[in-house]
Amino acid sequence: MAKGSVRKKGKKWYYRFYVEDTSGNLVQKEFAGTESKSETEKLLRQAMEDYEAKRFIAKAGNITLGELLDLWAEEELKTGTLSNGTVGNYLQAVGRIKQHPISKRKLKTVTSVHLQEFMDLLSFGGTVGDFISKGYSIDYVRSFSAVLQQSFRFAVFPKQFITFNPMQYVVMRHKKEETDLFADETATDRDKVKPLSFEMYRKLIEQLGKRSKDAILPVQIAYFTGLRLGEVAGLTWQDINLEEQYLTVRRSIRYNGATHKHEIGPTKWKKIRVVDFGDTLADILRNAKKEQHKNRFQYGELYQRNFYREVMEKNRVHYEYYHLGMTENVPEDYTEIFFVCLREDGCLELPATIETACRTAGRKVPELEGFHFHTLRHTYTTNLLSNGAQPKDVQELLGHSDVSTTMNVYAHATREAKRTSARLLDKVAGND
Numbered sequence: 001m002a003k004g005s006v007r008k009k010g011k012k013w014y015y016r017f018y019v020e021d022t023s024g025n026l027v028q029k030e031f032a033g034t035e036s037k038s039e040t041e042k043l044l045r046q047a048m049e050d051y052e053a054k055r056f057i058a059k060a061g062n063i064t065l066g067e068l069l070d071l072w073a074e075e076e077l078k079t080g081t082l083s084n085g086t087v088g089n090y091l092q093a094v095g096r097i098k099q100h101p102i103s104k105r106k107l108k109t110v111t112s113v114h115l116q117e118f119m120d121l122l123s124f125g126g127t128v129g130d131f132i133s134k135g136y137s138i139d140y141v142r143s144f145s146a147v148l149q150q151s152f153r154f155a156v157f158p159k160q161f162i163t164f165n166p167m168q169y170v171v172m173r174h175k176k177e178e179t180d181l182f183a184d185e186t187a188t189d190r191d192k193v194k195p196l197s198f199e200m201y202r203k204l205i206e207q208l209g210k211r212s213k214d215a216i217l218p219v220q221i222a223y224f225t226g227l228r229l230g231e232v233a234g235l236t237w238q239d240i241n242l243e244e245q246y247l248t249v250r251r252s253i254r255y256n257g258a259t260h261k262h263e264i265g266p267t268k269w270k271k272i273r274v275v276d277f278g279d280t281l282a283d284i285l286r287n288a289k290k291e292q293h294k295n296r297f298q299y300g301e302l303y304q305r306n307f308y309r310e311v312m313e314k315n316r317v318h319y320e321y322y323h324l325g326m327t328e329n330v331p332e333d334y335t336e337i338f339f340v341c342l343r344e345d346g347c348l349e350l351p352a353t354i355e356t357a358c359r360t361a362g363r364k365v366p367e368l369e370g371f372h373f374h375t376l377r378h379t380y381t382t383n384l385l386s387n388g389a390q391p392k393d394v395q396e397l398l399g400h401s402d403v404s405t406t407m408n409v410y411a412h413a414t415r416e417a418k419r420t421s422a423r424l425l426d427k428v429a430g431n432d
Contacts, residue, residue, distance in 0.1 A: 004044045006037060013037050015044035019051060063161060065110050066103035069094045071159075072151040084256075084265050084318045091258040093147045100131040107161055112169035115148060123174045138174045145172060195379040196223075200367050204358075207365050212357035214343045217288050219358065219376065221341070224281040226380030226398050229351045229373045230254050231267060235340040242285060246276045249399065253321065253351055262321040262350060264308050264337075273399045288340070295344055301326045304346035307334040323347045381406060 004017030016030035031047065033040030063071075073094055077087060097103055102110065102118050121128060122144055125135030148167050155161040196204065201223055208216045218232045227235075230252035240247045250272050256263050267273075296303050303326050308319045310333065323346075324330060341349045355373050362371030377398070384394045385406075395406040 004048055006033065006040050006044055008037070011035055013040035015040050015047065017044065017048050017051070063107045064103065065105055065107055066098045068107055068155055068161070069097060069103070069147070069151050072154045076150070076154050078316060079314045083270065084263065084316065085254055087316070088254070088256045088258055088263075089143050090147050093143045095258070097144065097147065101129050107155060110166060112166040115166055115170045119145065119170055120173060123172075135175065138172070141172065141174070145170070194370075194375070195382040196368075196371075196375060201379075203365050204361055204368060204371070207361040207368075208357060212360070214341075214349045215354045215357035217284070218341045218349060218354045219373070220281065220284050222373065222376035223379065224277050224284075225275045226377045226384075227275070228252065228268065228377065228399075229354060233339070233341055233348065233351045233354070234264060237289065237338050237340055240285060240340065242282055245278065245282050246274050249273050249275060253348070255350075255352065256318075259320075262348075264319040264321055267399060269399060269401050271399060273396065275397050285340070292342055292346075295342075296346060299345055302345065304343075306337050306339055306342075306346070306348050308337050309333050309335070321348065 004015060006013050006015045008014075012035055013033040014030055015033050016028055018026045018028050020026060031043070033043050073091060077090055080087075082090070097118075100118060100121075102114055105114065119141065121131075121133050122136055122141045123138070125133050127133075145167075148170075149165070152162075152165040152167045156163065156165050204219065205216055208219065218229075221227060221232050221235070222229070225247065227249060231249050233253040234251040235247065235249075239250060249267055251264050252267050254263055254265060255261075304323045305326065307322045307324060307330065309322060309331070311318050311320055322334065324334075330336075339348045341354075343349050358371060358373045362368040381394060381398065384397070385391065391403050391406055395403045398406060400406045
């Protein structure tokens, strides 16, 4: 236990005790107390207990991997420059790692072999104790690799808990795709995302109208603009210019699994983009606006209003979503926001609800088997490129970081362009 004492200077009492510096030498630290000797002695005891607890944890011989992850999350991850979405994903990975027995190991006993076994378990699946892995995608596993790489680097420096990073010897491995040499269809045909024909789109809207009417408007917007699910949910009426028929994509709605709250954040690449639309969607939006005004009148006091609240955590800002009834008191730090995609009662139609409605519709209608919301984005891409739109223009409308992403979506969505290109050789051969 650290040694300490109190002394009086003027009217005030001060307390002091010895702590170890980075070289292990004892140095004395003094802090101001109060005008009461007994209160200052109490502050001294609390300070020394706190110091001993932290010093115990900080010793490499005592800290576990789980404790390191928590320390890294608080001191580096949450104070860094990563987006709120990435921080949320990394925090979920931290929570998942802490469910595995490796998190209980003392840090100095964690080897590259242990870490490789853990990463392989994530990639290939299996069970260790109560930890079950079904085998995850390479993109999902990468988030775990990033968390472990950064936390071990943090343990080496600045914390100096260990002298080297064992993650540097861990390699990313994943399942190899098996090829069936005698299959009746190609993997490309089997796995490609099939765009919706307009007839299929109409059947989707009809099916949603039976049980999930509130999901119709988000689907219509995505079909005619190609917006991502979170972007559609994040649209406000201020983002839409019905006269000149364009909308501005500024934000996205996502669920934070760590806080169990929905948050309003930037788009995927943190870029604001403008998307033009035609008469069909303009009419849909005008009718939706009128319907929402009518619902607000009909529901009266039961109608819900939508708000966001700015939350500052360390040096990071994020915005949490809330809804309140018309007669509920609105906290001072709440700001009202007027979303486009609402439930009948005025609440925001949340992304998870929309996705569930789409997948349910896909199971109900044979032609829509395997349909999910993101199919609408592929459909939008295919419709534009198939009808002569320039790839660069489509890239900007979609908010893709690179035009190759746009063309890859198109290539996976339809083979018509390939067929047309292949038939150009018939013209060369004079067989057209």
